[in-house]
Amino acid sequence: MGEVKLLATNESFPCARIEWALKIKGVEYEYMKENLLNKSDLLLQSNPVYKKVPVLLHNGLTIAESLVILEYIDETWKQNPLLPQDPYDRANARFWARFIDEKCVIGVWKAGVAQGEGKGEAIQSALESLALLDKQIEGKKYFGGEEIGYLDIVAGWIPYWLNVLEQLGDMELLTPQRFPHLHQWSLNLMQTAPVKDCLPPRDSVVDYFSFGFNYVRSMT
Numbered sequence: 071m072g073e074v075k076l077l078a079t080n081e082s083f084p085c086a087r088i089e090w091a092l093k094i095k096g097v098e099y100e101y102m103k104e105n106l107l108n109k110s111d112l113l114l115q116s117n118p119v120y121k122k123v124p125v126l127l128h129n130g131l132t133i134a135e136s137l138v139i140l141e142y143i144d145e146t147w148k149q150n151p152l153l154p155q156d157p158y159d160r161a162n163a164r165f166w167a168r169f170i171d172e173k174c175v176i177g178v179w180k181a182g183v184a185q186g187e188g189k190g191e192a193i194q195s196a197l198e199s200l201a202l203l204d205k206q207i208e209g210k211k212y213f214g215g216e217e218i219g220y221l222d223i224v225a226g227w228i229p230y231w232l233n234v235l236e237q238l239g240d241m242e243l244l245t246p247q248r249f250p251h252l253h254q255w256s257l258n259l260m261q262t263a264p265v266k267d268c269l270p271p272r273d274s275v276v277d278y279f280s281f282g283f284n285y286v287r288s289m290t
């Protein structure tokens with residue numbers, strides 16, 4: 071197994087993705103908590119391009135970007151596969167993972183921080199992306215089928231972090247009426263190990279994102 075370390079912060083969902091994946095694989099790791107207001111030299115040296123967490127350190131190798139780290143973990147520790155085995159299904163999973171990060175995460179964030187005139191339009195755009203995701207999970211317990219897998223991990227911010235963004239952004243996006251399949255999947259995921267056992271305290275997530283919201287709003 072070798073030496074596995076994770077540079078991370080508790081409140082970050084890209085970091086939670088990596089913790090969930092390592093736990094599903096049964097890989098032991100050392101959690102190295104980063105203060106993002108005073109980043110360690112190790113973080114700056116390990117991820118000089120983005121200077122962001124999460125970073126995985128495996129036997130002296132550094133891997134950054136949560137989607138890349140998830141694939142590295144899946145290829146390095148073969149037990150309990152995260153990605154589908156079929157090439158077409160794998161391609162599809164990667165497509166939707168990028169969609170989740172590029173359209174859903176960004177869309178919800180923009181809708182949350184928006185104030186005044188552009189807010190309605192930003193919310194509408196986020197809802198359109200979530201609607202596409204809702205269709206993907208229709209009729210399934212998890213994105214990959216019967217077991218928690220890669221896309222569940224990637225979308226795993228929705229059942230917990232989305233609600234914080236809704237609260238701070240004064241908006242309601244994920245209702246059972248609007249997105250019944252995504253809503254049911256969220257309930258399933260919140261009852262599934264390791265997600266249910268590995269979540270940061272809600273108050274600290276609220277503080278973390280309040281800081282981000284205030285910062286972005288003060289710049290506009």
Ligand SMILES: N[C@@H](CCC(=O)N[C@@H](CS)C(=O)NCC(=O)O)C(=O)O
Pocket residue numbers: 082083084085106121122123124134135136137
């Ligand atoms: N695309 C990256 C996003 C990582 C990211 O945004 N990390 C945040 C914490 S959630 C961070 O390190 N922010 C520090 C900064 O931007 O300086 C991934 O998926 O790993």
